[in-house]
Amino acid sequence: MTQRPVLDVRDLQKRYPGVVAVDGVSFSITEGTCFGLLGPNGAGKTTTVEIMEGITTPTAGEVRYRGAPRDKRFREEIGIQFQTTALQDFLTVKETLELFHRLYEHTANLNEIVAVCALEELLVRDNRKLSGGQRQRLLLALALLNDPKVLFLDEPTTGLDPQSRRNFWQLIERIKQHKKTIVLTTHYMEEAYRLCDQIIIMDHGKIIAEGSPAELLAEHFDETILQLPVEDFTAPVDRFPFTVLQGNGCVEMSIRDVDEAIQQLQQHGISLQRLEIRPRTLDDLFLELTGKELRP
């Protein structure tokens, strides 16, 4: 049985003078899933999400919530973590949480939110003295205060160090266990691969691919990547029956049969001591689809 979409986006357009930020985008999001919007800066993903949130008005198209136009109930049932949000100065973490807690009719237990977002040690700290990761955890907590059914996260880990990013992913995974629908924008492919059940990849305001990360990779790639440091690759590249590319001090080989490729490399006296085998990633997919690097 097909699950009904919690959010249905139809023919969305957003035009600014001289710019088409979103150009006829349509997709549906199933309840309880994590849905990712991927794309480089300027792809239109934040504009799309802000239209879905009701923060930005579309030039054309519509967004339906549980099959109907969005209303006051929608505003009460969503949580939003913006890409950048300033908080009120001179308030502590606890006071900020209490402020937003009181703005909703239906609320989650504040102590539980504090625990989920690991804010116990930070409650009396001034907002302005939080680190990047701590601040993102507070912003996530604010987005959860009304116990939302749909959680919008707009590039929540941008600017965080790798450790903080991984900690944040663990928080999101914990929230996913509560069957909340999550709409996530990101330009970190690893993040999307780890968290998202379904993704769309956007560029120039249009969707250029959609599906689950595994489906997309299977659909576009049947090859594996072998990597060697360029100094180890001592044979001429035209001796091999597969594609060999050089860049960033590495040689990359796209191959279908790993055993056969390794055999051929050994025949040419190439050392395999530093050989790395990696599967295709969403970064590769984006490069394949657009010819551009996905990272900003």
Place this chain on the structure above:
Amino acid sequence: MIRRFLAILHARNMEFLRDRSSLSWNLLVPILLVLGMAWIFWEDDRPLFKVAILDQSQQLDREAHPFLSTRHIHFYTVQHKQEALHKVSRHQIDMLIKLDGTRTYWINEDSPKGYILEKMLLGSGGAPLNKAAVSGSAVRYIDWLLPGILGMNMMFSCMFGVGFVVVRYRKNGFLKRLNATPLRAVEFLSAQIASRLVITLTSVAVVFWGMGAFLDIRMDGSYLLLFMVAVLGAVSIIALALVATSRVSSEELASGLLNFLGWPMMLLSGVWFSMEGTNEFLQAIAQLLPLTHVLEAARAIMIDGYGWAHIAENVIVLGVMGAVFMGLGAVLFKWRADS
């Protein structure tokens, strides 16, 4: 709704109280300003030097009497005799002259300016005028000035205290975050007005009673009425600032707009000097400014001891201004800097 309003109100108050630079600006500067002005004018307890001509036509005919050609005296026409006589009694007008019918002049026997003007009138030639005396103690300039200083302090506190905060919130995205909650514009704006109202009235009250310790402040009327005027005045000025900054996300532009509104109030609303006898157009402009009505009502209460009936017009105007500005502010209000 009340819960959301109180939440925003509490948060804004906390932010203000913990921002020491802002707190000291709001309390210390006005006190220093009043002390400075009091020091400057302490020895110079001068009455206002004006001669009013009672004339229904409002046309000053300088040919009507040689005295009216005397240089360095400000002659102007008035229509309401009782009001003018009251001002003579308060030394706000030095002499009142009526040149039609029974030709009469009024001076306050206790006024040195009135005495000098009488000598000048008698020595100027022309038809003799009947003399009528008016009695009443003079209004010291500091008594007249103090409501102006308090009003000006209140005006700038209301204008910039709210205007800049809202612009900052809009610019840094805090308003956008609030917009993602069920909070409505009118709830947010009401909380901002209430917060600034509490801060401003506390500040004005501290200055008022603080000044009372240094100066013999004249207060002939009702404190309750004065409080009501202050509340309505502050609300209307805060709401005006919210209208001015309802769509602005640049501090520079906000500063320009707030100054554009604030300076005319400081100059035309009668903070430093009475607009009595000045250009009619300017007087008409002054009537459009909320501070004018605050000061007219406050002086009527504090200096003349007038009651509700006398200040009703000012109070109604302030109430209407507050409601209109608040409504406009809510309609024009923009949550985001980039929409």
